[in-house]
Amino acid sequence: MTIPPQTEFFYKGKWCSACDDALLDCLIMLKAERNVSTTEYPAWFLLNASDWIKNKASVIFSALELKDRIAMLRKRYYTFKAVIRLRGAYWNPETKAVVVPQESWDNILKMNSFAGSYFYQEEPIWARLACVFGFDDVKVEGEKDVVIISDNTVELHEDEIVVNAFVGG
Numbered sequence: 001m002t003i004p005p006q007t008e009f010f011y012k013g014k015w016c017s018a019c020d021d022a023l024l025d026c027l028i029m030l031k032a033e034r035n036v037s038t039t040e041y042p043a044w045f046l047l048n049a050s051d052w053i054k055n056k057a058s059v060i061f062s063a064l065e066l067k068d069r070i071a072m073l074r075k076r077y078y079t080f081k082a083v084i085r086l087r088g089a090y091w092n093p094e095t096k097a098v099v100v101p102q103e104s105w106d107n108i109l110k111m112n113s114f115a116g117s118y119f120y121q122e123e124p125i126w127a128r129l130a131c132v133f134g135f136d137d138v139k140v141e142g143e144k145d146v147v148i149i150s151d152n153t154v155e156l157h158e159d160e161i162v163v164n165a166f167v168g169g
Helices: 006-010 017-034 043-057 063-084 102-111 113-118 126-137
Strands: 090-092 097-099
Touching: 006 113, 017 043, 017 063, 017 126, 043 063, 063 097, 063 113, 063 126, 102 113
Parallel strands: none
Antiparallel strands: 090 097
16 A cells, blocks of 8 residues: 655645644634634634735635635644554654554554555644644543541540441351
């Protein structure tokens, strides 16, 4: 099976890594400024992002193109998460690669051919994708009771100790 390089999965037409960088930086900045937690972005976010990309990468995109690109970035985020959750898979930060047993690759590529984008290397913008799309999947633990163990000990006398007999063993 021949799997193309990652760039063939990620970039077509006017899109390049500089455009993705500018788009993500703008979305992260706007989310922080407006304290927005949703991953669905209003039209004015897209207009700001269009200007931001024009200034940073010298490419002009319509709001519809940006909406489609955000959907593509979301797909990248969730596909990468699915790949690193495969049985026996792990991310090696030193080699910047995802290591997955061949049988797991075969199975996931049958279900999701886009996962092939991570066959040769990791997700290069993982941290920023997590900032944009990852707040909805953070595990929140329930409230915990705190038990304080006292340093003071009180000695019990033999007549204060009650022993319960076990019935039936």
